[in-house]
Amino acid sequence: MYLFLNGEILHKEEAKISPFDHGFLYGMGLFETMRTYSGHPFLLNDHLERLQLGLDTFNIDLDLQKLDISGMIASLSEKNGLQDSYIRLNISAGEGEIGLRTTPYNHPNILLLQKELPPLMPLREKEAVLLKLRRNTPETSVRLKSHHYFNNIAAKREAGDDPGKEGLFLTKEGYIAEGVTSNIFWISDGKLYTPSLETGVLNGITREYIMELAGTLGIPSEAGMYMPESLLKSDEAFFTNSVQEIIPIHTFEGRTFPGKRGRIAQQLYSHYERDAQVLFSKNELHRS
Incomplete structure (x- = not known):
């Protein structure tokens, strides 16, 4: 399975993030989970709007409107051969010194994960x-x-x-x-x-x-x-x-x-x- 990490499609075995990432050290990270249906990322804009609110709250300096998230999802779906899938967009604060930080995080890690799901699930109780x-x-x-x-x-x-x-x-x-x-x-x-x-x-x-x-x-x-x-x-x-x-x-x-x-x-x-x-x-x- 392939994933997107900081603008690059990698096999999952190749992906690496620093142990000094404050997403790991202090939980300074956010994520959105969504689905694609026949390649369409359902309610993508709403997910990104909520994620942007979280980034601003966490003082992570990233404007999601400047990223082509839809294009990233399409490229990853093509690489993995998945049109109906689970998508997780994860953004962590990025590398920093040990200690609580008050200044903005300027180099976050952007991770896009994918796994297969059936096209539409019938109502399940x-x-x-x-x-x-x-x-x-x-x-x-x-x-x-x-x-x-x-x-x-x-x-x-x-x-x-x-x-x-x-x-x-x-x-x-x-x-x-x-x-x-x-x-x-x-x-x-x-x-x-x-x-x-x-x-x-x-x-x-x-x-x-x-x-x-x-x-x-x-x-x-x-x-x-x-x-x-x-x-x-x-x-x-x-x-x-x-x-x-x-x-x-x-x-x-x-x-x-x-x-x-x-x-x-x-x-x-x-x-x-x-x-x-x-x-x-x-x-x-x-x-x-």
């Missing part, structure tokens, strides 16, 4: 499992998709490796937060609900797309602070992320849900299937 471990709070006011990932890893260890289960975080106050690697939605009386960013959850790219899509379809939505009882009393529920797409929930805390038979989940996914082939941003929904 999961059980939502309430975690004992609580969601930690973000380091800053907004949660970044950064190298600081142990809360998620510890949660995954608690939930286990069963692909049919997704751990569900609560905040320390007991509000619903998010899945181990996903956001969560549920529907009650035709209205779509999801936890507010005030809970400290990641503002998922698919989360934002689903809320925008719901608006175009006339489905009312609300983001707020909710206790687990709100989910338990709902009509249907699902997780979302950029790799697994829309994942209906069939069971939570002994309660059975419609799962992939859920009317709203099916409606949203039918649009997702079409949009995944063409959209670069959720904002294009208003023009499609």
